[in-house]
Ligand SMILES: Nc1ncnc2c1ncn2[C@@H]1O[C@H](COP(=O)(O)OP(=O)(O)OP(=O)(O)O)[C@@H](O)[C@H]1O
C-alpha cells in the first residue's frame with residue numbers, strides 16, 4: 001500500500017484528504033507545519049501533498065529538501081489563486097505538479113496516483129538503462145601517460161577473473177569508468193553492472209538497499225524487495241565510496257564477500273548470489289582502520305587487487321589527449337564542427353592543477369564548447385573567475401542544517417521525555433527551554449507524550 005504524507009495547517013483539510021486517500025486504498029501520514037513535515041520525511045513515503053502556505057514557512061522548502069534526499073519522490077503542491085506564481089517556481093524546484101484551490105478531491109487523488117505510477121516507471125527505466133549501457137557500450141579510456149597505460153594493463157589482467165578489485169583515487173579521477181571497463185571486458189559483460197554510492201543513501205536505508213527486505217520488516221515495507229546484491233547476481237556490483245560504509249554494515253558485507261550469502265532485512269532465509277565486487281574509495285582506508293571506523297578484515301578482503309589512479313596533475317601527459325577527446329565528444333553532442341585547441345589554450349590547460357581531476361577538465365571543456373563558435377578554442381573565451389563556478393546547483397548549507405536540526409531536536413525531546421517519564425516541566429528544565437517552548441515543539445513535531 002502506498003504511503004502519502006499530507007501537509008496542511010488546517011486540520012479539517014487534512015482530515016478530508018485523509019479520508020479521500022484512505023478510500024482510494026492509500027496509507028496516510030500528516031503534518032501541520034513545515035518543521036513537522038521535514039521530520040516525518042522517510043524513504044517509506046511514496047508521495048507528498050503540501051499546501052504552499054504553512055504557519056512556519058513555505059511548502060516550497062519541503063519540495064527542496066525532499067528532492068535533495070529523495071530525488072524520485074513526487075511532491076504535489078496545493079496553492080491558492082494568489083500564490084500561483086510560487087507554485088510555478090515550486091514546480092521548477094522539482095515539485096511534480098500543483099493543484100489550485102478550490103479543487104476537486106478526485107482530481108488530486110488522480111494526480112497523486114499518476115505521480116506514483118510514473119515514479120515506478122522511471123525507476124525501472126533507470127535500471128534498464130544502466131544494464132543497457134554496461135552491455136553495449138565499451139567505455140573509452142583515454143590517456144597516454146605511463147601510469148595510465150599501466151592501469152589499462154591491470155584492467156585487462158583482472159577483467160576475466162572474479163577477483164575483488166579496490167579502486168583508489170581522488171574524486172573525478174575515473175574510478176567508476178575503470179570499474180565499468182573491468183565489467184565490460186570480462187565474462188560478466190552480458191549481466192548487469194549495479195552501482196551503489198554508499199554515502200548517498202541514508203544510513204538506515206542502506207542495509208535494505210544492499211540486501212533487500214521482506215514484507216513487514218519495518219513500517220512501510222508492504223512488499224518484499226530484492227536488494228542490489230540480488231539484482232547484481234551473475235554480474236558485478238560497484239560499491240562506490242566504500243570507505244564511508246557504516247561499520248554496522250561492514251560485517252554483513254564481509255560475509256557476502258566470503259561466502260556469497262546474506263539475509264534480506266527481516267528475513268531468515270539465506271540467499272546465495274554469484275556477484276563480482278568492485279569497490280572504490282577516495283579515502284585512505286588504512287587511516288580509517290586506525291580510527292576504528294573500518295574493519296581490518298574487510299579491508300583485507302576487498303584489497304585483493306588494488307588499482308590506484310593518480311590525480312590528473314601527476315600525469316600531465318594525459319591532459320591534452322583527454323581535452324581533445326572531450327572536445328570531440330561535445331562537438332558531436334552539440335552538433336558543432338570539431339574546433340582545434342590553440343597553443344595558449346593548451347598552455348592554460350597544462351598549467352591548471354585540476355583539483356577536480358578529469359571530471360573538472362571535462363566540465364571545463366563542455367563550457368568552452370557551449371560558447372565556442374569559432375574553429376579554434378582560446379582561453380579568453382571564459383573569464384578566469386568563472387572557472388571556479390562549476391557547482392552552481394549545489395545545496396545550500398542552510399537547507400541541510402534546517403533538516404537535520406529538526407530531526408535532532410525531536411530526538412532529544414523524545415529522549416528527555418522518556419527520562420522524565422513524560423513530565424514536561426522537568427523535561428523543559430533539563431533542556432533549558434521555557435515550558436511553553438517545549439509544548440510548542442512537542443506539538444510541532446507531533447510527539448506522542450503518552
Ligand atoms: N581516462 C578517461 N578517459 C575518458 N574519460 C574519463 C577518463 N577518466 C575519467 N573520465 C570521465 O571523467 C568523469 C569522471 O570520472 P568518474 O566518474 O569515473 O570518476 P570517479 O573517480 O568515480 O569520481 P568520484 O570520486 O567523484 O565519484 C566521467 O565523466 C568519466 O567518463
Ligand SMILES: [Mg+2]
Nearest residue numbers: 172175176240
Ligand atoms: Mg565515482
